[in-house]
Amino acid sequence: MGRQESTISENKNPAKRAARERLAEERVREAASRRRRRNLTVVGVAVAVLAAAGVTGYLVQNSRSAPSRHAAPAGTTGQGDVVVPVGNQAAKATLTIYEDPRCPACGEFEKDMHTTINRLEKAGKVKIQYHVVSFIDRHDNGTGSKNAANALGCAQTAGRFHDYHDVLYANQPEETDDAWADQSRLTALAKRVPGLSTPAFDACVAKAEYAGWVSGVEENFDKSGYSSTPTVLLNGTSAFPTYNGEQISPATLTKWVEAADAA
Amino acid sequence: MALTRESATAAPTAVGRREVVAQWLGTAARLGLAAVWAWAGAAKISDPAAAAQAVRAYRILPEGLVRPFGYGLPFVELAIALLLLVGLGVRIAAAVSALLLLVYIAAIGSVWARGISIDCGCFGGGGAVAASKTAYLQEILRDAGFLLLAGWLLWRPRGRFAVDTWLAEN
Numbered sequence: 345m346g347r348q349e350s351t352i353s354e355n356k357n358p359a360k361r362a363a364r365e366r367l368a369e370e371r372v373r374e375a376a377s378r379r380r381r382r383n384l385t386v387v388g389v390a391v392a393v394l395a396a397a398g399v400t401g402y403l404v405q406n407s408r409s410a411p412s413r414h415a416a417p418a419g420t421t422g423q424g425d426v427v428v429p430v431g432n433q434a435a436k437a438t439l440t441i442y443e444d445p446r447c448p449a450c451g452e453f454e455k456d457m458h459t460t461i462n463r464l465e466k467a468g469k470v471k472i473q474y475h476v477v478s479f480i481d482r483h484d485n486g487t488g489s490k491n492a493a494n495a496l497g498c499a500q501t502a503g504r505f506h507d508y509h510d511v512l513y514a515n516q517p518e519e520t521d522d523a524w525a526d527q528s529r530l531t532a533l534a535k536r537v538p539g540l541s542t543p544a545f546d547a548c549v550a551k552a553e554y555a556g557w558v559s560g561v562e563e564n565f566d567k568s569g570y571s572s573t574p575t576v577l578l579n580g581t582s583a584f585p586t587y588n589g590e591q592i593s594p595a596t597l598t599k600w601v602e603a604a605d606a607a
Numbered sequence: 608m609a610l611t612r613e614s615a616t617a618a619p620t621a622v623g624r625r626e627v628v629a630q631w632l633g634t635a636a637r638l639g640l641a642a643v644w645a646w647a648g649a650a651k652i653s654d655p656a657a658a659a660q661a662v663r664a665y666r667i668l669p670e671g672l673v674r675p676f677g678y679g680l681p682f683v684e685l686a687i688a689l690l691l692l693v694g695l696g697v698r699i700a701a702a703v704s705a706l707l708l709l710v711y712i713a714a715i716g717s718v719w720a721r722g723i724s725i726d727c728g729c730f731g732g733g734g735a736v737a738a739s740k741t742a743y744l745q746e747i748l749r750d751a752g753f754l755l756l757a758g759w760l761l762w763r764p765r766g767r768f769a770v771d772t773w774l775a776e777n
Contacts, residue, residue: 390696401682405655482657566660571735
């Protein structure tokens with residue numbers, strides 16, 4: 345409508361009008377191609393940003409999670425030194441125990457079974473392979489599992505792993521209470537194990553000397569396919585809460601271990 | 608003639624008003640989805656091992672791909688958040704968002720179908736949980752809600768306060 349009014353004068357010269365229209369079309373085409381180029385550039389930049397973020401993120405996290413210190417507690421065994429061995433290494437019965445220091449089910453297991461396990465161990469009938477895992481810190485937030493796992497590593501180096509292990513489970517805080525985020529609680533509990541509370545142990549706990557080892561043990565557990573603690577295996581077969589269909593108890597565990605050791 | 612003129616002027620106003628509403632909706636969807644991705648990405652960065660385990664727990668990817676995805680995806684999520692926040696390449700960011708969300712929904716559905724008990728690890732955490740603690744339906748519905756935002760932006764990427772819009776006008 346507005347065009348009709350404004351083109352009255354132009355109608356007088358058809359050639360001029362045609363040229364003007366061609367020019368206008370040209371301009372529209374150019375604008376369209378400019379828009380296309382700009383859109384392509386924007387898509388390219390966006391894709392580049394996403395790809396760069398992914399690759400950079402991977403590299404950064406990879407270097408961050410590479411353990412800076414591989415120091416493992418003395419006497420640990422297995423690939424990556426993830427196992428704390430306890431008991432008669434010549435015994436034919438092997439108990440493999442994955443436990444998280446903050447895990448209440450592990451606390452229950454220890455309360456019910458530690459006397460039996462210690463008796464079998466002292467009789468030389470079993471070797472135990474402890475995996476000190478620390479995944480509760482992820483679920484409930486905090487650092488108590490990792491701190492306690494590190495302290496258990498320090499106790500292993502001091503040759504007092506098993507006694508300190510029993511003391512920790514006997515004094516375990518509620519799962520949601522991250523009491524062991526405070527490392528002084530861990531060094532205080534070490535006073536209950538004869539010969540463990542030394543300046544070297546306290547420093548080992550305070551400096552998280554075995555932090556790299558603790559992550560290595562956890563990663564080994566992550567990859568094991570076992571997803572909960574306690575995970576207890578007798579010669580590779582799951583023994584918690586049942587072993588070949590039979591419920592675990594001090595009596596049945598004793599029976600199973602003695603049978604496996606006699607085999 | 609008067610009638611024609613009136614309708615000719617009234618129509619663009621109505622279209623214009625709808626366009627303005629659409630643009631503001633686009634801005635809201637963009638910022639909403641940006642917040643979701645920023646939260647999801649940031650929550651997975653502090654503990655790389657936990658992020659890797661969250662991926663591993665789905666038992667879909669081979670071990671060799673667990674870390675690349677566990678380590679890299681949170682940063683991709685943050686980058687999507689950044690693009691959406693500034694409004695650069697909104698349509699491609701929305702397309703990648705939709706693709707990721709569809710993959711996440713499919714992965715959660717697959718875990719659910721296989722009877723594995725995990726936390727989806729969508730906003731940090733992840734890994735095995737007790738069977739009673741799984742929340743697959745809620746997780747899928749939540750992701751489907753985010754998918755709606757991404758779908759809107761795929762359809763109507765233009766919005767206020769966006770680099771895309773500024774580029775188009777200059």
